[in-house]
Amino acid sequence: MRAGAGLPRFGAVHVAIAGAHGKVARLLTRLLTERGDEVTGLVRDPGHVADVTADGARAVVVDLEAAGAAEVAGAVRGADAVVFAAGAGPGSGAARKDTVDRAAAVLLADAAELAGVRGYLLVSSFGVDAVRGGATPEGVDEVFVAYLRAKLAAEEELLARAASGRLHVTVLRPGGLTDEPPTGRVHLERSVERGSVPRADVAAVCVELLDAAASVPVGGRLLELVGGEEPAGDAVARVAAHDGGAAG
Numbered sequence: 001m002r003a004g005a006g007l008p009r010f011g012a013v014h015v016a017i018a019g020a021h022g023k024v025a026r027l028l029t030r031l032l033t034e035r036g037d038e039v040t041g042l043v044r045d046p047g048h049v050a051d052v053t054a055d056g057a058r059a060v061v062v063d064l065e066a067a068g069a070a071e072v073a074g075a076v077r078g079a080d081a082v083v084f085a086a087g088a089g090p091g092s093g094a095a096r097k098d099t100v101d102r103a104a105a106v107l108l109a110d111a112a113e114l115a116g117v118r119g120y121l122l123v124s125s126f127g128v129d130a131v132r133g134g135a136t137p138e139g140v141d142e143v144f145v146a147y148l149r150a151k152l153a154a155e156e157e158l159l160a161r162a163a164s165g166r167l168h169v170t171v172l173r174p175g176g177l178t179d180e181p182p183t184g185r186v187h188l189e190r191s192v193e194r195g196s197v198p199r200a201d202v203a204a205v206c207v208e209l210l211d212a213a214a215s216v217p218v219g220g221r222l223l224e225l226v227g228g229e230e231p232a233g234d235a236v237a238r239v240a241a242h243d244g245g246a247a248g
């Protein structure tokens, strides 16, 4: 068992991370590899292989807007879980919100199923409920609306697969991401007030959620995250206990 963790944990895990050169992804990779877990990092740019390898991962170059499911399945085969931490990023337009934030997340699910990987952790975003049912929130930039729509569509597709038992899905909706140092303390609930959270704390919560994968209910787990007062491990342990599953 890992000292200080909220839940018992047995053995190393193998996690495949899409968007492995992203800021959250690199923090997550280092947390996992430093404790002895295996990480496969999917990157689009061959120039990012050295950084991701230095983080301790096995890097695989795959463009999630160009690859097919079989190619991505080959990259994630053997993993216990996949994490989608990719994103089209701040400089991109509405079209890439759809091709990355929605379609690449769904492609990763297709690949996981093909490869027999059951666990899927989606880094989504706070605020997606504002576009549910085709709603257009007032005063919001149209590219951001496209981003929220893409994230919501990815969530809905993944949770549908969770409901039919095809994947064990955890959706994490962080608030505004900052590059502040980690606090180790979070507010993690099904619904939280708008706020921000350091990427390092998002990464720490992802580790705990991966460890708690056995307690994900059929139909999936959906959580919002901002900075708070509760240690990350305790927060995830509380959620897992509430869901009533076996921890580990």
Ligand SMILES: NC(=O)c1ccc[n+]([C@@H]2O[C@H](COP(=O)([O-])OP(=O)(O)OC[C@H]3O[C@@H](n4cnc5c(N)ncnc54)[C@H](OP(=O)(O)O)[C@@H]3O)[C@@H](O)[C@H]2O)c1
Pocket: 018, 019, 020, 021, 022, 023, 024, 025, 042, 043, 044, 045, 062, 063, 064, 065, 066, 084, 085, 086, 087, 088, 089, 090, 100, 104, 123, 124, 125, 126, 173, 174, 175, 176, 177, 178, 199
């Ligand atoms: N910014 C916020 O406040 C906020 C809030 C809530 C949630 N989020 C979400 O949190 C997640 C992590 O955010 P972050 O800031 O850590 O992300 P990030 O640093 O922008 O990293 C995103 C990664 O996705 C990769 N990517 C883009 N297109 C790709 C493709 N076609 N194939 C493979 N990889 C591709 C990028 O690679 P390249 O470098 O090659 O482009 C990049 O490494 C994202 O999903 C983001 O939408 C962000």
